[in-house]
Amino acid sequence: MERAGPEMDREVPVLLVKVGRYPQSHSTVGVARSFGRLGVPVHAMVEDRLTPTAVSRYLTRALVAPTSGCEPPERLVAAIREAGRAIGRRSVAVATDDEAAVLLAEHAEELSPFLLLPPVPPALPRRLADKGELAGLCTANDIPTPRALAPRDLGELRAAARDWGYPVVLKNVGSFSRLRRPAVGSTTVVSDERELLTACPADSVPSVLVQEYLPPEHAEDWFTHLCCGPGGEPLAVFTGLKLRSWPPGAGVTTRARAVANPPLAALAARLCRQIGYSGVADLDWRLDRRDGRYKLVDFNPRTGAQFRLFETADGVDVVRALHLSLTGRSVPQGPQLARSFGVGQVDLMSAAVTAWQERRPPQGIGPHRGTERAWLCQDDPVPALAEAVRFGGRVAVGVTRRALSGSRRPGRR
Known part of the structure; x- marks a missing residue:
């Protein structure tokens, strides 16, 4: 199923850059689908050829390059460089974790013969990903934070x-x-x-x-996903409300809704201008109802896991905006669509635990019009199957470990 979207330069491929082992990543699947549906070739660094991303119909090539993130930086940079060289032409690099974003920024000059990269200050992604440094940046730029x-x-x-x-x-x-x-x-x-x-x-x-x-009875979880051009000028800014997470209350988003929030969008854009951030980012905020302020909790200098929640009426999401900008094309400025986002069985777990904790029936777990599903979709069904197999394997391993642990306790026979 081909979806309408902006006119992309299909001669410029995309390289998904990742560091560390997280094969069950719906953000990487989302990037492959976003570009693949518009005919842009997508190559991805993957752990193995059976990850959900590797089996997507929209992935042009899986480049098997397993890493742990514990390797020396020069080895990680060499792996990224080799992936870029294997494609054969300069590609738009999309970082899907903080470590990849840090390496791309700090080694941009070395990687530039193979990759198209946003002109972000080299040291900035590392500072933003560092929670202590982020607090200082917020204070220096008059951005509320816990x-x-x-x-x-x-x-x-x-x-x-x-x-x-x-x-x-x-x-x-x-x-x-x-x-x-x-x-x-x-x-x-x-x-x-x-x-x-x-x-x-x-x-x-x-x-x-x-x-x-910030106690949940006095707060709401919000996020902004954005893409900025040179000097931190916003190209696309989206805002949304987190409804559930896993683990509940402190984990990754499993259910969310796109909600236009101009004050929050302006706050995020102001921060990016002031620090000169360029590229894609995912910012987590908590609205503290006690003082009415949005407080920045995390600044992730890369593609967010739920970025496919957000799309404009022109078919622009943050990674498409990045590609348009780096290939010299304008980014259409349409309004964001009203959509929701769900992460399959993990959201079912979150809904069940939350309902049990709050002593109420599960809410918002059925199909909704305009829902973007992290895994299941008609035009690319195999990643959902690969995820289900891996998810089932993880559950089985966890149950087995708990059973063996229990059988070894004193007094057990």
Whole structure:
């Protein structure tokens, strides 16, 4: 099924650049579908030839280049360079994780013979992906943000949590550290000092950011997805409301709705202009109803997982806007469409857990008109099958591990 969209330069291919192992990524599938439907060739760095992205009908070629993110930077850059060389002509690079975005920016000169890249200041993506640096950038640019601290030791961490009051949020500080030496598995909410010490043992130096917790009864989760040209000039800005996540309350988006929010769009655009950010980005905000301010929680200098939620009446999404800009074409400025977004079985899990926690029937899990599904679609069904197989395998492994762990406990026979 070919969808209408802007007139793209089909002679300029796309390279999906990724660092680390996350084969079940719906953002990479979304990029392949977005460009492939318009006839733009898409090549992707993948873990193996059976990932959901690799089996998409819209992918021109899967370039098997498995990485962990723990390799020396020069090896990772060499892998990106070889992928670009394999395509045979300069390609628009689309980063799908923070580490890839950092490497593309810091090694832009070396990679430019193979890749078309936005003119972002080389050090900026690393600073934005670093949670401690982001807090300082927000303060310097008059952007509201929750209180945050990268503690020097456990004593400073405990003092901050006591001063602000529990619960507090713990996050891995930097982009590569989350892969090499993760302090927490993902964004973690700790409700008391016992949970804090479990997450950050007394014999370790905490490589975490502690952030003020904004209670859900007084907050809403919003995000902006955008693409900026040279100097941070916005080319496309979208706003949406997060409805559910996995894990509930602190994880990746599983259900969302596109909602036009001009004040939030203007706030995000102002920040990008002031710092000179160029390229695609995904910004997470929390509306604090206690003071009426949108507070920036995360700035991801790459394609967001749910970017396909957003599209204009002209068929522009953020990655299409990037391609148009880097190939010297204008970006149509139509209004964003009213759409919703769902992530299959993960959203069903989130809905079930949320309903159980809140003691109410599950909400918003049926089909809705205008829903963009992360996996299942009529014109590209195989990625959904590949995802289901991998998802089932992960569940089976998890159940087996818990069963074996339980059978080894003292007193069990």
